[in-house]
Amino acid sequence: MSAPEDPSKAPSIKVTELSYLFPDRSEGLHKISLSLPPGSRTLLIGANGAGKTTLLRILSGKRMAPAKTVSVGGMDPFKDGLEGVTYLGLEWVLNPIVRTDIGVRELLKSVGGDYYPERKDELVQVLDIDLDWRMHAVSDGERRRVQLAMGLIRPWRILLLDEITVDLDLLSRSNFLAFLKKETDTRPCTIVYATHILDNLADWPSHLVHMSMGRVKEWGPLDTFELSDKGTSGNSRLGELVLTWLKDDLKKRGPRNGGIGSEGTAYYAGGVGGYGAETRKD
Numbered sequence: 001m002s003a004p005e006d007p008s009k010a011p012s013i014k015v016t017e018l019s020y021l022f023p024d025r026s027e028g029l030h031k032i033s034l035s036l037p038p039g040s041r042t043l044l045i046g047a048n049g050a051g052k053t054t055l056l057r058i059l060s061g062k063r064m065a066p067a068k069t070v071s072v073g074g075m076d077p078f079k080d081g082l083e084g085v086t087y088l089g090l091e092w093v094l095n096p097i098v099r100t101d102i103g104v105r106e107l108l109k110s111v112g113g114d115y116y117p118e119r120k121d122e123l124v125q126v127l128d129i130d131l132d133w134r135m136h137a138v139s140d141g142e143r144r145r146v147q148l149a150m151g152l153i154r155p156w157r158i159l160l161l162d163e164i165t166v167d168l169d170l171l172s173r174s175n176f177l178a179f180l181k182k183e184t185d186t187r188p189c190t191i192v193y194a195t196h197i198l199d200n201l202a203d204w205p206s207h208l209v210h211m212s213m214g215r216v217k218e219w220g221p222l223d224t225f226e227l228s229d230k231g232t233s234g235n236s237r238l239g240e241l242v243l244t245w246l247k248d249d250l251k252k253r254g255p256r257n258g259g260i261g262s263e264g265t266a267y268y269a270g271g272v273g274g275y276g277a278e279t280r281k282d
């Protein structure tokens with residue numbers, strides 16, 4: 001067994017005045033600055049469309065940022081094609097191989113399971129995976145657990161997670177988050193996790209980043225945020241804080257489509273061609 005590595009040697013993430021235009025010239029990110037220390041676990045929070053995926057894709061080197069605006073472990077992720085950065089997002093989730101008639105053992109082997117047998121065994125246990133499953137015959141959540149094991153077997157230095165835990169049941173997700181926390185505590189690695197699900201997350205992050213409309217509105221270590229007194233547990237206090245952020249962001253953004261909804265359009269009861277989810281009983 002190799003000697004344990006020093007967690008303090010983890011890479012940091014530094015973003016300086018980063019603005020980003022999409023190919024259609026619309027603005028994706030506006031003057032973002034962040035400094036996430038080695039070994040940090042950052043929660044990236046913001047409404048749909050806030051810019052979380054855009055930022056994560058830049059950090060992973062999948063999109064090019066202007067020179068000197070992004071440094072991951074001292075390198076430019078796009079130019080230097082970073083070794084050790086794992087980005088797990090939608091494209092990765094949609095990889096069709098995980099829907100074919102293939103066994104879990106074979107899949108895990110194909111992503112380095114034999115090179116990292118201890119990590120493989122730990123992930124199989126943490127994610128409660130049956131090595132005899134065949135991927136065309138598992139549930140969505142079981143498939144996602146296998147995918148997570150596949151993505152995490154190689155010992156990454158930076159992990160960028162773009163809400164890929166939605167299919168996990170509460171216990172699997174909780175075990176998974178505990179595993180990630182242990183990783184940052186015991187080896188040099190740093191995590192940024194974009195999520196809308198705050199269950200069991202109160203004690204997880206070291207840092208919070210709040211994004212809205214392509215900007216970072218506030219960020220910093222968790223203990224610098226004032227958590228609401230309304231919730232009794234840490235979980236609901238984090239939830240209250242995020243709810244306040246999102247309501248405020250929505251108010252600042254204003255209604256879409258010139259506010260036609262506020263002029264009486266029936267969104268739910270009947271909605272578009274009776275597609276609405278709510279049923280009026282009167």
Ligand SMILES: Nc1ncnc2c1ncn2[C@@H]1O[C@H](COP(=O)(O)OP(=O)(O)OP(=O)(O)O)[C@@H](O)[C@H]1O
Binds near residue numbers: 023051052053
């Ligand atoms: N290729 C593109 N060209 C133009 N605009 C885009 C492109 N991709 C995304 N956008 C827009 O940029 C904004 C930010 O998108 P992004 O995917 O980063 O949001 P997000 O915070 O990850 O949202 P979600 O929580 O829904 O995943 C959205 O308004 C989206 O419509």
